[in-house]
Amino acid sequence: LELDLINAIGAAATSAEVEAVRVAALGKTGTISGLLKGMGAMSPDERREKGPMINGLRDRVGAALAARKAELEAAELDARLLAERIDLTLPPAPRRRGSVHPTMQVMDEITALFAEMGFSVAEGPDIEDDFHNFTALNFPPKHPAREMHDTFFLRPDPETGERKVLRTHTSPVQVRTMRVTNDKPPASWIAAGREPPIRIIAPGRTFRKDSDATHTPMFHQVEGLVIDRDIHMGHLKWTLQTFVARFFEMDAIDARFRPHHFPFTEPSAEMDIRCDRSGGTLRLNAGDDWMEILGCGMVHPNVLRACGLDPSEWQGFAFGMGVDRLAMLKYGIPDLRPMFEGDTRWLAHYGFSP
Numbered sequence: 001l002e003l004d005l006i007n008a009i010g011a012a013a014t015s016a017e018v019e020a021v022r023v024a025a026l027g028k029t030g031t032i033s034g035l036l037k038g039m040g041a042m043s044p045d046e047r048r049e050k051g052p053m054i055n056g057l058r059d060r061v062g063a064a065l066a067a068r069k070a071e072l073e074a075a076e077l078d079a080r081l082l083a084e085r086i087d088l089t090l091p092p093a094p095r096r097r098g099s100v101h102p103t104m105q106v107m108d109e110i111t112a113l114f115a116e117m118g119f120s121v122a123e124g125p126d127i128e129d130d131f132h133n134f135t136a137l138n139f140p141p142k143h144p145a146r147e148m149h150d151t152f153f154l155r156p157d158p159e160t161g162e163r164k165v166l167r168t169h170t171s172p173v174q175v176r177t178m179r180v181t182n183d184k185p186p187a188s189w190i191a192a193g194r195e196p197p198i199r200i201i202a203p204g205r206t207f208r209k210d211s212d213a214t215h216t217p218m219f220h221q222v223e224g225l226v227i228d229r230d231i232h233m234g235h236l237k238w239t240l241q242t243f244v245a246r247f248f249e250m251d252a253i254d255a256r257f258r259p260h261h262f263p264f265t266e267p268s269a270e271m272d273i274r275c276d277r278s279g280g281t282l283r284l285n286a287g288d289d290w291m292e293i294l295g296c297g298m299v300h301p302n303v304l305r306a307c308g309l310d311p312s313e314w315q316g317f318a319f320g321m322g323v324d325r326l327a328m329l330k331y332g333i334p335d336l337r338p339m340f341e342g343d344t345r346w347l348a349h350y351g352f353s354p
């Protein structure tokens with residue numbers, strides 16, 4: 001029996017097989033357990049004679065089982081460590097990185113160019129009140145101009161009935177910049193104006209109910225405002241002509257200022273740049289097409305008054321440009337809508353992905 005068991009233990013190839021041998025010998029109904037139980041029925045003499053042999057057998061088989069089990073477990077562990085080994089010399093899997101969106105890229109470029117000209121950056125909220133978006137900007141009450149802007153209105157406030165809007169342009173930031181107090185309408189709407197000179201740009205998101213190849217319901221503008229003494233159209237033209245030339249990285253850009261109307265500027269103009277759009281590409285200073293890139297004008301006296309500044313002392317000019325439109329021009333993007341669909345293949349196509 002001992003020889004058979006020792007052979008079986010030696011032949012066991014896994015710790016599970018060792019366990020099977022253990023159960024067969026030392027388990028409840030195992031062969032050695034049977035011999036041990038049998039000792040109870042022996043006479044004292046017989047037990048003295050056979051006892052040491054049976055106990056010795058149990059001890060030796062037990063020891064052999066434990067030794068084989070340890071050996072096999074060690075081998076199994078080695079095999080596992082070998083299989084699971086991590087190769088630290090492998091290069092890591094490439095990680096996908098984000099990149100700057102064309103609109104934000106252009107917004108940063110515009111900001112940097114105006115910063116060089118001494119402008120600082122101002123901000124206002126996306127959710128605006130009627131006063132800042134329209135009234136203070138000289139939109140007459142109930143005037144169709146308010147509807148002209150395809151305004152998104154928020155649900156009226158149940159207590160005050162006030163209807164906030166998603167700002168339709170960045171021009172309300174002009175008002176917020178000029179007015180010292182711009183809290184709690186309407187009593188405190190009588191403001192003291194911030195002491196000029198003022199020289200700011202206001203980049204931000206704007207919203208209108210509009211969607212086609214060159215309009216999206218959410219878009220971006222950069223507003224500009226300069227207030228000082230003796231400011232005139234010449235300052236406006238120089239500033240904007242200098243800006244577009246630097247933006248498009250040219251010595252000069254052929255531009256024209258076409259008379260226009262905005263309630264908050266007088267006179268008002270739109271700035272067009274000359275370009276050739278034939279053949280699917282866009283060339284500046286070529287052809288006889290004129291493309292509108294921004295609205296501008298001299299700040300209307302009513303706006304200055306609404307902001308607490310005396311128009312006989314202070315004058316200024318303002319402008320507002322469509323950032324997404326400028327990004328399309330600079331990077332040759334034909335359709336505005338995919339700009340905000342978040343498809344990284346589109347970004348990669350225009351070189352905005354690493």
Ligand code: PHE
Nearest residue numbers: 169171295296297318319320
């Ligand atoms: N707010 C005007 C628009 O969104 C642009 C503009 C800004 C025009 C400042 C004149 C002065 O169309």
